[in-house]
Amino acid sequence: MNEDSRPVSPAMRVAVPLVLGIVVLGVWEFLVWWLEVPKFVLPPPSAIVKSLANDYPSLLVSLWITLRITLMAFFIALATGVLLAVLSVQSRLVEISIFPYAVMLQVTPVVAIAPLILIWVGVEHIDRALLILATIVAFFPILSNTTLGMKSVDHNLRDLFQLYGASRWQRLRMLQLPAAQPYLLGGMKISGGLALIGAVVAEFVAGSGTGSGLAWRIVESANRLNIPRMFAALLMLSVLGIVIFLLLAGLETLLLGRWHESAVRRER
């Protein structure tokens, strides 16, 4: 629940940020023109749009490469995170053996592991290195949130399942996993963004593989002082991030909308 409970219509939800964006862009365009800022320091929005229009075929290819790594990393993180969470809730032994290493992976900056991973997979498989690094970054929120969710099952409900002689499998499927759903979805929203960040950071550090992703386009544009193109690539990255977030938020509403306090809109 938000403290400020003034009603916000869906139209306003779109219109208000849009207006703000247009105002900022207008001021930006005007200031760049009025102060005569050189293009390689700060290009006006119009130059960015022009660059986007000219370079979009190559930028789209890069977008696709980054998107692919992001999605693959996200789904691998999702699968392994949920699997390990399920295992560690089943067995205390698994839990205490896994968690220290999971935390270690989480707190070690991905930039620092990158060279090591690169050596292990070999420089001819940079794609794999990128995927591994992005997965490492995206994995932890899924694991920790799902574990927490499965453990926060109501005690009486757990007793009820015991009373009716539920098997481990029934308890997992009908009680622990549904109870963990809101936590998992929260973890997925964080993890989706992290997968993208991981994919980009990894490309900065490890370089690009067979094709170049958006991160490499940014490096390349910077080297050539093609700043409008750099902004165009940046724009694509943030739009991609927003789309991922919106899709996951939509999934959350779809799955929790009918029952969970966070997603239910309350009438007054």
Added chain:
Amino acid sequence: MDGVDPNQVVNADAPALIRISGVGKRYSGGTHALQGIDLTVAQGEFLSLLGPSGCGKSTLLRLIAGLGEPSEGTIDWPRASYDAGGKPERSIGFVFQEPTLMPWATVFENVYLPLRLDGARRQTVAAQVEDAIEGVGLAGFAKAYPRQLSGGMRMRVSIARALVKRPKVLLMDEPFAALDEITRMRLNDDLLRLWAGRGWTVLFVTHSVYESVYLSSRIAVMGARPGHMRELITVDAPYPRDEPFRLSASYNEYCRITSASLRGAMGGVGHQP
């Protein structure tokens, strides 16, 4: 505690359903929750456990349900068959103080749960589930989610779930304590109506003297530190009971007796039950 006959039953012909003898419970934390509990629950009775909070009522109920083992003594089910592991086939329905529903599941799914855990297919038992929902006055709410229901309605769902397998014993742990007076009275009446003439047995935990007298054929008054049996009071008033009973002299008299007993259980300190 002179005059307490643990095996005294309402109806001498009614066979013993649960025989609790010498049961004590010490939690690993060191709490001595129960000591020397002797109690025989007769088939078909409505027995209330009444006592101040912390006297081990919930603990006793959970032990009866098989959620945890007594530290000493035994709980026998003389009429039940025992499975290969030596566990009695208890045939129990349990209602907690909170409705304890799965928030992600509809009313139907919640009531269906005990059958589902037995492996019964949805189609085969749909009518049975609908019956249970109707039985607690919630016809038409099968597709609703718990959060759309009032507290009283949620408690009704919880009762429907406890009854859907047609258990022999219904264990209820202060089921209506969190509800307002009016809802509680209505649920009391509905509970008596459901119980009437079905042959099942109710074990009802409460800390309300009035509720226990209104509902029960027998009241077991418990004392604390450690939890023990104080007195068994037989409420010798005919069923069905309804508003006239609540206003009758005998109801008042039973309330007075029970109150006094409860006050004794609390060590004589002035206390309004």
